[in-house]
Amino acid sequence: MTKTAEKAVEEKLMKDHPLEPYLRMDRIPHIWCPTCGIGTVVSCFIQAVIETATDVDKLCIVSGIGCTARVPGYLKMDSYHTTHGRSIAFATGLKLANPELEVVVISGDGDLIAIGGNHFIHAARRNLDIKVICVNNFIYGMTGGQVAPTTPLTANCSTTPYGNSETPFSLPYLAASCGATYVARWTSLHIRRMTRAFNEVLRKRGFSFVEVIAPCSTLYARRNKLGTGLSLLKYYHDNSEIAHGHDVKDLDIGYQEKIKVGKFIDEDKPTHIDRANVWHTKVFGDRYNWYGPKPPGMEEAK
């Protein structure tokens, strides 16, 4: 292709990009570093919104603070950038005050699991009908590469300059043991599989959790001399092993070791609001009005 032809294609792509209606184009370019793993999560999520024909007017995206927490700012949907660690608590209020909303939390590992860990475990325990996508890059990116509760043992961070000696969390194990009804892990280069997982969570009713392993090119890759973000992106993908339904107790991630990915949990349980509705109906009978939409199969029931 000649240079002019290439430019024409690029311009056309920019103009008629299929994801453009879902993005705030007036905020592009975004703040993420080249070869950061967050970008594919955004495009896969939008793809899933299109494929599931989710009503975008009812779709709310909530985040806390950090690199991944900037995602809602680029999505052309009702989007809420809140405080560090409180995205799930904020999402709890949004969902419970209007159960017709589809509430999705997209945030990072530090935000959701360190400072926000308490809200995470309780939202899973209650089976709140919210969807949580956690981009795990093993490090605090925005503040300059500090150790996270997900950092693999021995990895170098700005606050573990001699290597990390703290045991990390296994996020799928944590989510599953707290009662999540959907738990999956993919890497940010598993484009089709990640998109399918997002499809599934958007159709799911209940606390759903997807962990996406993503490279932090500027801090994690550089500090640990792991090459460029692109090489790390490929490394995670090529060193992952698909293990659907694998025992959640055996999903730890070692430093530059094999990563087990796949869908580990997919089950149906009454949501927090369903349980309250069923119980109050039992207690109050006809005096009680069902709160929010009825679960599938109950629409006609009195």
Place this chain on the structure above:
Amino acid sequence: MTGNHYLDGDYAAAEGCLAAGCRFSAGYPITPSTEVFERLTQRFPLCGGFYIQMEDELGSMAAIIGGSWAGKKSVTITSGPGFSLMMENLGLAVMHEAPCVVVNVQRGGPSTGLPTMVGQADMMQAKWGSHGDYEIIALAPSSPQECFDYAIKCFNLAEKWRTPVLLMMDECVGHMTEKVVIPPADEIEVEERPYTKKKPGEYLPYEVGESGQDLVPDFAKAGDGYRYHVTGLTHDARGYPVMTAECQDETIKRLINKIKLNADEIIEIEEEQTKGAQVVVVSYGISYRVAQPAVDRARAEGIKVGQMRLITVWPFPEKRITELAKKIKAYVVPEINLGQVALEVERCAGGHAKTIPVTHAGGWVHEVDDVYAAIKEAAK
């Protein structure tokens, strides 16, 4: 619930929330405020509301901001230690301009302090507790009836000015049981949220006019197709983050000015015999009622004592305090802390009149004699 009731302040506050149209609450148990949330949990299921007992107060405050964006009038209830945790997201509510109400039934502090006993020592925290510059609205009821009345007023102010509003009760008022009259629903003045009339595409979440009430942007709730963005970062009219000193200046000054420039409309104070007074007792909450017999005794002895009761404590009625200071000898300020609102009175008196704080570290109300002695001294 229309009719005459015998209720404590905590229950009355909960009834006030309901009467104001509040239908979402996220709370966390803490003495002496728990009964407010308990009452809501009893009442919500049969009046279309929904509540959640959160894992902590950080989450409770965050959840009511979410509830507010979802379109429900939302409240959380707490006391000192929980109020401290709520300061984080109180700042978010200010920055998001999310209307909501926080009830603080004050007890003795700092730290765990006196969980079951009265205090009024969170008054400065109410004003300054979250980081950064902002203005807040805070009301202080003196009776169970006022817990009901001012809970409604808090919601009305929150909706009108798009801001968190604090109902600063105290343990005495919260646990005191008195007659509470709940008027018929159609006689209760309730402010509804001014939702935008603009179409999606034309609407910007933080677009405002030039002055006064125009400083409050139109509201759009989640799920109405506006597809807006809001953030705790400093932002422009689109709600987009803008990291410049100019945007900071514009945004923060507007947030402050929407309350400051409308202070006359927001502030409610009650004055009694301040005309021709030598001494004016400035008080709020339970301390107003404790001051009353001391004022009566001084008056019986011929001392000209006026009373000013702060119903709105923040924004502070600085204009009126300054004006009166020029006509009187001294202010007497009884409060159950070691001198908080007294500092504001002293500042606004600007040297025109003395300010005599009547302090109390908390755990009980003042002795009437102490307030009386301060009035006597002030009149000298």
